[in-house]
Amino acid sequence: MRLADVIDVFIAxxxxxxxxxxETPNAVYCxxxxxxxxxxxxxxxxxxxxYVSDKSFEEKTLRAGDMIVEKSGGSPTQSTGRVSYVSEALITExxxxxxxxxxxAFRVKTGWNPYFVYQYWNHxxxxxxxxxxEGKTSGLKNLQLDNALKAIEIPDYTLEQQNRIAETLLKIEQKVLLNRAINHNLPILDHSLRAVEVRHAA
Known part of the structure:
Protein backbone atom coordinates (compact mmCIF):
# COMPACT_ATOMS: atom_id res chain seq x y z
CA MET A 1 0.00 0.00 0.00
CA ARG A 2 1.42 3.39 -1.08
CA LEU A 3 0.45 6.92 -0.12
CA ALA A 4 -0.94 7.39 -3.63
CA ASP A 5 -3.49 4.66 -2.89
CA VAL A 6 -5.15 6.56 -0.04
CA ILE A 7 -5.71 9.89 -1.83
CA ASP A 8 -9.12 10.56 -3.36
CA VAL A 9 -8.67 14.03 -4.84
CA PHE A 10 -6.13 16.85 -5.04
CA ILE A 11 -7.18 20.49 -4.62
CA ALA A 12 -4.97 23.10 -6.26
CA GLU A 23 -13.62 38.83 -10.81
CA THR A 24 -12.55 37.92 -7.25
CA PRO A 25 -15.43 38.74 -4.86
CA ASN A 26 -15.03 35.85 -2.40
CA ALA A 27 -13.12 36.27 0.87
CA VAL A 28 -10.99 33.28 1.89
CA TYR A 29 -8.11 32.65 4.25
CA CYS A 30 -5.12 31.35 2.33
CA TYR A 51 -10.13 37.17 -2.50
CA VAL A 52 -10.81 34.55 -5.17
CA SER A 53 -13.15 34.01 -8.11
CA ASP A 54 -16.45 32.16 -7.89
CA LYS A 55 -14.88 29.19 -9.70
CA SER A 56 -11.93 28.99 -7.30
CA PHE A 57 -14.22 29.41 -4.31
CA GLU A 58 -16.40 26.53 -5.47
CA GLU A 59 -13.55 24.19 -6.46
CA LYS A 60 -10.77 25.04 -4.00
CA THR A 61 -12.40 25.80 -0.65
CA LEU A 62 -11.20 23.16 1.79
CA ARG A 63 -13.15 21.22 4.38
CA ALA A 64 -12.31 19.64 7.71
CA GLY A 65 -10.14 16.58 7.24
CA ASP A 66 -8.32 17.88 4.18
CA MET A 67 -4.52 18.16 4.28
CA ILE A 68 -2.27 20.86 2.87
CA VAL A 69 1.23 19.97 1.66
CA GLU A 70 4.02 22.47 1.03
CA LYS A 71 5.32 21.54 -2.43
CA SER A 72 7.79 24.43 -2.96
CA GLY A 73 10.21 26.06 -0.54
CA GLY A 74 12.08 24.28 2.21
CA SER A 75 15.71 24.98 3.10
CA PRO A 76 19.02 23.06 3.23
CA THR A 77 17.98 21.60 6.59
CA GLN A 78 14.20 21.48 6.03
CA SER A 79 12.65 19.55 3.18
CA THR A 80 9.50 20.37 1.32
CA GLY A 81 6.53 18.14 2.12
CA ARG A 82 5.44 19.66 5.43
CA VAL A 83 1.77 18.95 6.02
CA SER A 84 -1.04 20.86 7.73
CA TYR A 85 -4.34 19.38 8.89
CA VAL A 86 -7.54 21.31 8.19
CA SER A 87 -9.32 20.91 11.51
CA GLU A 88 -12.87 21.74 12.55
CA ALA A 89 -11.34 24.43 14.78
CA LEU A 90 -9.64 26.08 11.80
CA ILE A 91 -12.83 26.07 9.71
CA THR A 92 -14.90 27.34 12.65
CA GLU A 93 -12.52 30.25 13.33
CA ALA A 105 -4.30 20.07 -0.70
CA PHE A 106 -5.66 16.56 -0.80
CA ARG A 107 -8.59 14.56 0.54
CA VAL A 108 -8.34 10.89 1.50
CA LYS A 109 -10.52 8.07 0.23
CA THR A 110 -13.40 6.54 2.16
CA GLY A 111 -11.99 3.90 4.49
CA TRP A 112 -9.11 6.10 5.64
CA ASN A 113 -9.07 8.23 8.77
CA PRO A 114 -7.76 11.67 7.70
CA TYR A 115 -6.11 12.38 11.04
CA PHE A 116 -4.32 9.04 10.96
CA VAL A 117 -2.99 9.81 7.47
CA TYR A 118 -1.94 13.28 8.62
CA GLN A 119 0.01 11.90 11.58
CA TYR A 120 1.60 9.19 9.43
CA TRP A 121 2.65 11.84 6.90
CA ASN A 122 4.22 13.82 9.77
CA HIS A 123 6.07 10.66 10.81
CA GLU A 134 13.15 17.06 -4.30
CA GLY A 135 14.12 18.89 -7.45
CA LYS A 136 15.46 22.41 -7.73
CA THR A 137 14.39 25.15 -10.12
CA SER A 138 15.82 28.68 -10.02
CA GLY A 139 17.09 28.14 -6.50
CA LEU A 140 13.68 26.98 -5.23
CA LYS A 141 13.25 23.39 -4.06
CA ASN A 142 10.19 21.57 -5.40
CA LEU A 143 8.67 18.38 -4.07
CA GLN A 144 8.34 15.65 -6.70
CA LEU A 145 5.00 14.78 -5.18
CA ASP A 146 3.86 12.12 -7.66
CA ASN A 147 7.12 10.20 -7.25
CA ALA A 148 6.93 10.46 -3.46
CA LEU A 149 3.33 9.24 -3.30
CA LYS A 150 4.04 6.26 -5.56
CA ALA A 151 7.15 5.26 -3.58
CA ILE A 152 6.30 5.82 0.09
CA GLU A 153 4.48 3.00 1.85
CA ILE A 154 1.70 3.35 4.42
CA PRO A 155 0.47 0.49 6.66
CA ASP A 156 -2.70 -1.13 5.36
CA TYR A 157 -4.55 -0.88 8.67
CA THR A 158 -8.28 -1.42 8.97
CA LEU A 159 -10.38 1.68 9.56
CA GLU A 160 -10.99 0.49 13.12
CA GLN A 161 -7.24 0.30 13.76
CA GLN A 162 -6.73 3.73 12.20
CA ASN A 163 -9.48 5.21 14.35
CA ARG A 164 -7.93 3.84 17.54
CA ILE A 165 -4.51 5.18 16.65
CA ALA A 166 -5.93 8.54 15.59
CA GLU A 167 -7.93 8.87 18.80
CA THR A 168 -4.86 8.19 20.93
CA LEU A 169 -2.69 10.65 18.97
CA LEU A 170 -5.41 13.31 19.06
CA LYS A 171 -5.66 13.06 22.85
CA ILE A 172 -1.88 13.46 23.13
CA GLU A 173 -1.92 16.46 20.81
CA GLN A 174 -4.75 18.09 22.76
CA LYS A 175 -2.78 17.69 26.00
CA VAL A 176 0.30 19.21 24.35
CA LEU A 177 -1.73 22.16 23.08
CA LEU A 178 -3.30 22.64 26.52
CA ASN A 179 0.12 22.60 28.21
CA ARG A 180 1.43 25.08 25.66
CA ALA A 181 -1.50 27.41 26.30
CA ILE A 182 -0.96 27.16 30.08
CA ASN A 183 2.77 27.89 29.71
CA HIS A 184 2.01 30.79 27.37
CA ASN A 185 -0.36 32.34 29.92
CA LEU A 186 1.86 31.80 32.98
CA PRO A 187 3.91 35.01 32.45
CA ILE A 188 0.69 37.01 32.05
CA LEU A 189 -0.75 35.43 35.21
CA ASP A 190 2.51 36.02 37.09
CA HIS A 191 2.56 39.68 36.03
CA SER A 192 -1.08 40.12 37.11
CA LEU A 193 -0.42 38.52 40.52
CA ARG A 194 2.61 40.77 41.09
CA ALA A 195 0.53 43.82 40.23
CA VAL A 196 -2.11 42.74 42.74
CA GLU A 197 0.57 42.20 45.40
CA VAL A 198 2.00 45.67 44.78
CA ARG A 199 -1.42 47.28 45.08
CA HIS A 200 -2.10 45.42 48.33
CA ALA A 201 1.31 46.37 49.73
CA ALA A 202 0.62 50.02 48.98
Missing part, protein backbone atom coordinates in the same frame (compact mmCIF):
# COMPACT_ATOMS: atom_id res chain seq x y z
CA UNK A 13 -4.04 26.30 -4.48
CA UNK A 14 -4.96 29.90 -5.31
CA UNK A 15 -3.24 32.99 -3.91
CA UNK A 16 -6.10 35.20 -5.11
CA UNK A 17 -6.02 38.99 -4.80
CA UNK A 18 -5.39 41.34 -1.92
CA UNK A 19 -8.68 43.20 -2.48
CA UNK A 20 -12.11 42.16 -3.72
CA UNK A 21 -13.11 42.84 -7.33
CA UNK A 22 -15.81 41.77 -9.77
CA UNK A 31 -2.76 28.90 4.06
CA UNK A 32 0.92 29.33 3.12
CA UNK A 33 3.93 27.21 3.95
CA UNK A 34 4.67 29.71 6.72
CA UNK A 35 1.30 28.90 8.33
CA UNK A 36 1.84 25.14 8.58
CA UNK A 37 3.66 25.14 11.93
CA UNK A 38 1.37 27.74 13.61
CA UNK A 39 -1.71 25.81 12.48
CA UNK A 40 -0.28 22.63 14.03
CA UNK A 41 -0.23 24.36 17.42
CA UNK A 42 -3.68 25.93 17.06
CA UNK A 43 -2.56 29.43 16.06
CA UNK A 44 -4.60 30.76 13.14
CA UNK A 45 -4.23 34.52 13.52
CA UNK A 46 -1.61 35.20 10.82
CA UNK A 47 -3.27 33.37 7.92
CA UNK A 48 -3.76 36.09 5.27
CA UNK A 49 -7.17 37.13 3.96
CA UNK A 50 -7.40 36.98 0.16
CA UNK A 94 -11.65 31.29 9.76
CA UNK A 95 -14.60 30.12 7.65
CA UNK A 96 -13.58 29.61 4.01
CA UNK A 97 -10.00 28.33 3.69
CA UNK A 98 -7.86 27.61 0.63
CA UNK A 99 -4.14 26.97 0.21
CA UNK A 100 -1.64 29.06 -1.70
CA UNK A 101 -0.34 27.84 -5.05
CA UNK A 102 3.02 26.96 -3.46
CA UNK A 103 1.03 24.22 -1.71
CA UNK A 104 -1.48 21.58 -2.74
CA UNK A 124 7.47 10.28 7.29
CA UNK A 125 8.40 13.97 7.13
CA UNK A 126 10.15 13.93 10.52
CA UNK A 127 12.25 10.99 9.29
CA UNK A 128 13.53 13.19 6.42
CA UNK A 129 12.09 10.93 3.72
CA UNK A 130 11.02 13.83 1.50
CA UNK A 131 14.62 14.96 0.97
CA UNK A 132 14.76 12.00 -1.44
CA UNK A 133 12.03 13.50 -3.64
Missing amino acids: GDWGNESPSE VRGADIVPISIGEFGDIPLR KGAVVCTNFCV IYNNNIFFNF
Whole structure:
Protein backbone atom coordinates (compact mmCIF):
# COMPACT_ATOMS: atom_id res chain seq x y z
CA MET A 1 0.00 0.00 0.00
CA ARG A 2 1.42 3.39 -1.08
CA LEU A 3 0.45 6.92 -0.12
CA ALA A 4 -0.94 7.39 -3.63
CA ASP A 5 -3.49 4.66 -2.89
CA VAL A 6 -5.15 6.56 -0.04
CA ILE A 7 -5.71 9.89 -1.83
CA ASP A 8 -9.12 10.56 -3.36
CA VAL A 9 -8.67 14.03 -4.84
CA PHE A 10 -6.13 16.85 -5.04
CA ILE A 11 -7.18 20.49 -4.62
CA ALA A 12 -4.97 23.10 -6.26
CA GLY A 13 -4.04 26.30 -4.48
CA ASP A 14 -4.96 29.90 -5.31
CA TRP A 15 -3.24 32.99 -3.91
CA GLY A 16 -6.10 35.20 -5.11
CA ASN A 17 -6.02 38.99 -4.80
CA GLU A 18 -5.39 41.34 -1.92
CA SER A 19 -8.68 43.20 -2.48
CA PRO A 20 -12.11 42.16 -3.72
CA SER A 21 -13.11 42.84 -7.33
CA GLU A 22 -15.81 41.77 -9.77
CA GLU A 23 -13.62 38.83 -10.81
CA THR A 24 -12.55 37.92 -7.25
CA PRO A 25 -15.43 38.74 -4.86
CA ASN A 26 -15.03 35.85 -2.40
CA ALA A 27 -13.12 36.27 0.87
CA VAL A 28 -10.99 33.28 1.89
CA TYR A 29 -8.11 32.65 4.25
CA CYS A 30 -5.12 31.35 2.33
CA VAL A 31 -2.76 28.90 4.06
CA ARG A 32 0.92 29.33 3.12
CA GLY A 33 3.93 27.21 3.95
CA ALA A 34 4.67 29.71 6.72
CA ASP A 35 1.30 28.90 8.33
CA ILE A 36 1.84 25.14 8.58
CA VAL A 37 3.66 25.14 11.93
CA PRO A 38 1.37 27.74 13.61
CA ILE A 39 -1.71 25.81 12.48
CA SER A 40 -0.28 22.63 14.03
CA ILE A 41 -0.23 24.36 17.42
CA GLY A 42 -3.68 25.93 17.06
CA GLU A 43 -2.56 29.43 16.06
CA PHE A 44 -4.60 30.76 13.14
CA GLY A 45 -4.23 34.52 13.52
CA ASP A 46 -1.61 35.20 10.82
CA ILE A 47 -3.27 33.37 7.92
CA PRO A 48 -3.76 36.09 5.27
CA LEU A 49 -7.17 37.13 3.96
CA ARG A 50 -7.40 36.98 0.16
CA TYR A 51 -10.13 37.17 -2.50
CA VAL A 52 -10.81 34.55 -5.17
CA SER A 53 -13.15 34.01 -8.11
CA ASP A 54 -16.45 32.16 -7.89
CA LYS A 55 -14.88 29.19 -9.70
CA SER A 56 -11.93 28.99 -7.30
CA PHE A 57 -14.22 29.41 -4.31
CA GLU A 58 -16.40 26.53 -5.47
CA GLU A 59 -13.55 24.19 -6.46
CA LYS A 60 -10.77 25.04 -4.00
CA THR A 61 -12.40 25.80 -0.65
CA LEU A 62 -11.20 23.16 1.79
CA ARG A 63 -13.15 21.22 4.38
CA ALA A 64 -12.31 19.64 7.71
CA GLY A 65 -10.14 16.58 7.24
CA ASP A 66 -8.32 17.88 4.18
CA MET A 67 -4.52 18.16 4.28
CA ILE A 68 -2.27 20.86 2.87
CA VAL A 69 1.23 19.97 1.66
CA GLU A 70 4.02 22.47 1.03
CA LYS A 71 5.32 21.54 -2.43
CA SER A 72 7.79 24.43 -2.96
CA GLY A 73 10.21 26.06 -0.54
CA GLY A 74 12.08 24.28 2.21
CA SER A 75 15.71 24.98 3.10
CA PRO A 76 19.02 23.06 3.23
CA THR A 77 17.98 21.60 6.59
CA GLN A 78 14.20 21.48 6.03
CA SER A 79 12.65 19.55 3.18
CA THR A 80 9.50 20.37 1.32
CA GLY A 81 6.53 18.14 2.12
CA ARG A 82 5.44 19.66 5.43
CA VAL A 83 1.77 18.95 6.02
CA SER A 84 -1.04 20.86 7.73
CA TYR A 85 -4.34 19.38 8.89
CA VAL A 86 -7.54 21.31 8.19
CA SER A 87 -9.32 20.91 11.51
CA GLU A 88 -12.87 21.74 12.55
CA ALA A 89 -11.34 24.43 14.78
CA LEU A 90 -9.64 26.08 11.80
CA ILE A 91 -12.83 26.07 9.71
CA THR A 92 -14.90 27.34 12.65
CA GLU A 93 -12.52 30.25 13.33
CA LYS A 94 -11.65 31.29 9.76
CA GLY A 95 -14.60 30.12 7.65
CA ALA A 96 -13.58 29.61 4.01
CA VAL A 97 -10.00 28.33 3.69
CA VAL A 98 -7.86 27.61 0.63
CA CYS A 99 -4.14 26.97 0.21
CA THR A 100 -1.64 29.06 -1.70
CA ASN A 101 -0.34 27.84 -5.05
CA PHE A 102 3.02 26.96 -3.46
CA CYS A 103 1.03 24.22 -1.71
CA VAL A 104 -1.48 21.58 -2.74
CA ALA A 105 -4.30 20.07 -0.70
CA PHE A 106 -5.66 16.56 -0.80
CA ARG A 107 -8.59 14.56 0.54
CA VAL A 108 -8.34 10.89 1.50
CA LYS A 109 -10.52 8.07 0.23
CA THR A 110 -13.40 6.54 2.16
CA GLY A 111 -11.99 3.90 4.49
CA TRP A 112 -9.11 6.10 5.64
CA ASN A 113 -9.07 8.23 8.77
CA PRO A 114 -7.76 11.67 7.70
CA TYR A 115 -6.11 12.38 11.04
CA PHE A 116 -4.32 9.04 10.96
CA VAL A 117 -2.99 9.81 7.47
CA TYR A 118 -1.94 13.28 8.62
CA GLN A 119 0.01 11.90 11.58
CA TYR A 120 1.60 9.19 9.43
CA TRP A 121 2.65 11.84 6.90
CA ASN A 122 4.22 13.82 9.77
CA HIS A 123 6.07 10.66 10.81
CA ILE A 124 7.47 10.28 7.29
CA TYR A 125 8.40 13.97 7.13
CA ASN A 126 10.15 13.93 10.52
CA ASN A 127 12.25 10.99 9.29
CA ASN A 128 13.53 13.19 6.42
CA ILE A 129 12.09 10.93 3.72
CA PHE A 130 11.02 13.83 1.50
CA PHE A 131 14.62 14.96 0.97
CA ASN A 132 14.76 12.00 -1.44
CA PHE A 133 12.03 13.50 -3.64
CA GLU A 134 13.15 17.06 -4.30
CA GLY A 135 14.12 18.89 -7.45
CA LYS A 136 15.46 22.41 -7.73
CA THR A 137 14.39 25.15 -10.12
CA SER A 138 15.82 28.68 -10.02
CA GLY A 139 17.09 28.14 -6.50
CA LEU A 140 13.68 26.98 -5.23
CA LYS A 141 13.25 23.39 -4.06
CA ASN A 142 10.19 21.57 -5.40
CA LEU A 143 8.67 18.38 -4.07
CA GLN A 144 8.34 15.65 -6.70
CA LEU A 145 5.00 14.78 -5.18
CA ASP A 146 3.86 12.12 -7.66
CA ASN A 147 7.12 10.20 -7.25
CA ALA A 148 6.93 10.46 -3.46
CA LEU A 149 3.33 9.24 -3.30
CA LYS A 150 4.04 6.26 -5.56
CA ALA A 151 7.15 5.26 -3.58
CA ILE A 152 6.30 5.82 0.09
CA GLU A 153 4.48 3.00 1.85
CA ILE A 154 1.70 3.35 4.42
CA PRO A 155 0.47 0.49 6.66
CA ASP A 156 -2.70 -1.13 5.36
CA TYR A 157 -4.55 -0.88 8.67
CA THR A 158 -8.28 -1.42 8.97
CA LEU A 159 -10.38 1.68 9.56
CA GLU A 160 -10.99 0.49 13.12
CA GLN A 161 -7.24 0.30 13.76
CA GLN A 162 -6.73 3.73 12.20
CA ASN A 163 -9.48 5.21 14.35
CA ARG A 164 -7.93 3.84 17.54
CA ILE A 165 -4.51 5.18 16.65
CA ALA A 166 -5.93 8.54 15.59
CA GLU A 167 -7.93 8.87 18.80
CA THR A 168 -4.86 8.19 20.93
CA LEU A 169 -2.69 10.65 18.97
CA LEU A 170 -5.41 13.31 19.06
CA LYS A 171 -5.66 13.06 22.85
CA ILE A 172 -1.88 13.46 23.13
CA GLU A 173 -1.92 16.46 20.81
CA GLN A 174 -4.75 18.09 22.76
CA LYS A 175 -2.78 17.69 26.00
CA VAL A 176 0.30 19.21 24.35
CA LEU A 177 -1.73 22.16 23.08
CA LEU A 178 -3.30 22.64 26.52
CA ASN A 179 0.12 22.60 28.21
CA ARG A 180 1.43 25.08 25.66
CA ALA A 181 -1.50 27.41 26.30
CA ILE A 182 -0.96 27.16 30.08
CA ASN A 183 2.77 27.89 29.71
CA HIS A 184 2.01 30.79 27.37
CA ASN A 185 -0.36 32.34 29.92
CA LEU A 186 1.86 31.80 32.98
CA PRO A 187 3.91 35.01 32.45
CA ILE A 188 0.69 37.01 32.05
CA LEU A 189 -0.75 35.43 35.21
CA ASP A 190 2.51 36.02 37.09
CA HIS A 191 2.56 39.68 36.03
CA SER A 192 -1.08 40.12 37.11
CA LEU A 193 -0.42 38.52 40.52
CA ARG A 194 2.61 40.77 41.09
CA ALA A 195 0.53 43.82 40.23
CA VAL A 196 -2.11 42.74 42.74
CA GLU A 197 0.57 42.20 45.40
CA VAL A 198 2.00 45.67 44.78
CA ARG A 199 -1.42 47.28 45.08
CA HIS A 200 -2.10 45.42 48.33
CA ALA A 201 1.31 46.37 49.73
CA ALA A 202 0.62 50.02 48.98
